[in-house]
Amino acid sequence: TAPPLFPRVAVIGLGLIGSSLARVLRADPTLAGELVAADRSAAVCARVLELGLADRAETDPACAVAGADLVILAVPIGACADLAAAIGPHLKPGAILTDVGSVKQAVIRDVAPQVPDGVHFVPGHPIAGTEHSGPDAGFADLFRGRWCILTPPPGTDPAAVEKVVELWRRAGSMIEVMEPGHHDRVLAITSHLPHLIAYTIVGTATDLEEHLKSEVIRFSASGFRDFTRIAASDPVMWRDIFLNNREAVLEIIQRFTEDLTALQRAIRWGEAETLEHLFTRTRDIRRGII
Ligand code: NAD
Structure with missing residues (x-):
């Protein structure tokens, strides 16, 4: 053989x-x-x-x-x-x-x-x-x-x-x-940003007043649980990822912050059409991902 x-x-x-x-x-x-x-x-x-x-x-x-x-x-x-x-x-x-x-x-x-x-x-x-x-x-x-x-x-x-x-x-x-730089930019959006957001949401929930915090666990099936599954990942591994993909991650956080601010604005001013248009577009894109 x-x-x-x-x-x-x-x-x-x-x-x-x-x-x-x-x-x-x-x-x-x-x-x-x-x-x-x-x-x-x-x-x-x-x-x-x-x-x-x-x-x-x-x-x-x-x-x-x-x-x-x-x-x-x-x-x-x-x-x-x-x-x-x-x-x-x-x-x-x-x-x-x-x-x-x-x-x-x-x-x-x-x-x-x-x-x-x-x-x-x-x-x-x-x-x-x-x-x-x-x-x-x-x-x-x-x-x-x-x-x-x-x-x-x-x-x-x-x-x-x-x-x-x-x-x-x-x-x-x-x-x-x-090419390695291309890899790092692609992963910043497909993996690193989602983890960062999941970690942030859990952090936000943890800092809530006691009477709200207990409700997060009780009603977590409403989105929190699915969305934050990845926040249970290894802290050392993720610390290293963010420290070592600094530029690509900072660039994508910047863009994400702009998009989030636009959403914030639409909600504040009651821009129903803007919200519906955005959610329709993202739903269609999301449905294309298996
Ligand atoms: P892990 O925490 O499950 O295991 C890491 C292992 O490495 C541990 O057993 C630890 O004792 C050992 N270790 C740490 N420092 C060491 C050292 N200096 N010398 C010898 N052993 C050492 O981690 P993992 O999830 O298997 O991740 C490992 C690598 O794979 C990371 O670089 C990560 O970026 C990459 N990766 C992880 C995933 C994932 O989803 N977990 C996916 C793709 C790539």
């Missing part, structure tokens, strides 16, 4: 995304051979072994990447710079390094300088997730039917890109290659 596409894989960070990828790799012997996990949390390492997600688990990432053909960074964005510096000297020539970070320009800025010559860096971002975290939250079908965006810098070895494409194909994803 032919050797697997990646004889040895190291996954660093075994949370929702890392453990889901580990499950994909484990399920397909033609995709991955040995799987080494690394997580700074000893509890996560122990759990990963209990779940059978890796052959070995290390708290030292440098040990984990030695000899690996594919290294996957699946840690919060803010951890990528230090991690890349720690593993850079231990990456094997010809290895492929990839990541799953939700912001691409900042990760490339932080990681690329640490990648030695002869190692191929292919940044990626699966557009899939839940509001849960940790190794128990992961599942192999997380990426099925979802997009994965790859943002390889110009000049990246096409064979390395093709191997990462194949990884995501086996995970069931559809793949798009994009």
